[in-house]
Amino acid sequence: MDVALKIWRYDPDSGERELRHFEVEAPEWACLLDVLDIVKDQVDGTLAYRKSCRMMICGSCGMRMDGRAVLACKERMKPIVERGHVPVVSAMGNMPVLKDLVVDMQPFWTKIRTMKPWLDTGYEEVPEHGEFIHSQEEMNPIHKEALCIMCGCCVSECNSMESDPEFFGPAALAKGFRFVGDPRDRTKIERLERYNDEHGIWDCTRCYFCNERCPKGVDPRDAIAKLGAESIRVGIDRDMGAKHAKWFVHSAKTTGWLRETELVPKTQGVAAAIKETKFALNLFKHGKVPLPFPPHVAKNVQEARALHELVGAQGRDGAAGIVQGERALARIEHTEHGGVQRDAPAVTPGEPTPHAEG
Ligand code: SF4
Ligand code: SF4
Ligand code: FES
Structure with a gap:
């Protein structure tokens, strides 16, 4: 041709x-x-x-x-x-x-190195009782992140890195979750503290371009979401992004709505909210925001609360609660013959394998 x-x-x-x-x-x-x-x-x-x-x-x-x-x-x-x-x-x-x-891939490798991309098992010599055996189910949560081939395609498309070159970026953070989610690693808290620093997980704009362009189905944005959820689960919530996420959950659970007027005081603090009073009044004048009190409660708020309870009962807190990209939106690829096919891994991390169910 x-x-x-x-x-x-x-x-x-x-x-x-x-x-x-x-x-x-x-x-x-x-x-x-x-x-x-x-x-x-x-x-x-x-x-x-x-x-x-x-x-x-x-x-x-x-x-x-x-x-x-x-x-x-x-x-x-x-x-x-x-x-x-x-x-x-x-x-x-x-x-x-x-x-x-x-x-020049040097900036890419520098960020990968800051993730401490190796297992830290907490011991330097093999313990007397020998090896630790881990099941497939225990390793499934990091199945996708382990597929990364370090090509840099996700970094190439990252909107956050375009505005802040210091942002850790999708490849490095996916690598970070590969170790945070590994049951053999003993430095999870230390890692999460590091990944919550400035230029860390909460600087992701959630544009999902990295998921869209990763040629290996790693879905780095999902890895970042898992790092965020895991951070909140272990109490690392100092970043405004974490506070923002917590308020979303609380607001949806209590009223069935996102109470936007309370987002600023809840995430940035009361002092920052007072500084924005004039702006908030202007928004209110133009009908852009409702009055914060009394809070608007959805008619069927019990549905939102029941959903919250259901997720809690399933034990899906932290990373286990993040719905994987291929589940939320099946990856569709167009075939040469004009049809479409779904390109998704046979194993969904975090869920039992057919073998385990049998
Ligand atoms: S979702 Fe986040 S990490 Fe991924 S490309 Fe967008 S800004 Fe970058
Ligand atoms: S695009 Fe996918 S495979 Fe390539 S570096 Fe990013 S996460 Fe890894
Ligand atoms: S040449 Fe190795 S991934 Fe393309």
Whole structure:
């Protein structure tokens, strides 16, 4: 098949960027990485990009196609060619570009390292009674986070990192939950304290772009939600984000509504609320907020309370209460034949496996 694509080139010596058009012949099974190989082999040997495994394992070939992060070795070109589309390929976002499609991953690795990405079992030598055996059920809660291949696609798309490059970011925080949720690790509280620092979990804007673009189904936003829920469960709730989340729950349980007028005093404190009095009065004048007293209580508030009690009775506090992305909204992928298929792992972390139920 004849493949056309445009590539954003970047020359680090001159600092110039240029959008170059390429057309090559490629086999029908070719993925984006194969096409780049053909371009480099037959048209322009100076084209720079990263690759290694060619089978979605090493995480080297992250880049953007039409403005969204992809693994070049995962993207089939045939459907794109059949649509007559000419994709634009560029380097990943949120990381400095070194040359063409190659970015500097140093900031990425620095953040991964701050997560202390290794098991801390609390002992240095194997205890006398030998190994500790853990069941599949115990390991299921970190099944998805353990799938991360460190490609950086989520970081590339992260809105929070775009405004605050210091934000720990989706990949590092997913790595953090991989150890917080590991029953063998003994430093959970210490880790959660660290992840609750400035630039930590509560700085996520919940845009879900990381879930959307992760090529391995890690769903980093869900990992961040689990870290938040686990922090609150163990009493680490100093951040405004944690207070905000707690107020949402309390408000929904007691009235069936979100009492927005009380959000500021409950999350930022009374002093901050007083400073916002003029703004609040203006909102009230224009009918944007109701009076806080008496609080509006939903007619069927008992339904909200019953739901709260049900979740409590299920023991789903902390990370276990976070509904996984593939459950909340099945990941839909369009097939080559025009239909759709659901792309979800067979095992849902936190839930018993069919084997265990049997
Ligand atoms: S959900 Fe949070 S971590 Fe994920 S891309 Fe958006 S801001 Fe970044
Ligand atoms: S979470 Fe997904 S997108 Fe992010 S680095 Fe890991 S595999 Fe890549
Ligand atoms: S080359 Fe290894 S993930 Fe693409």
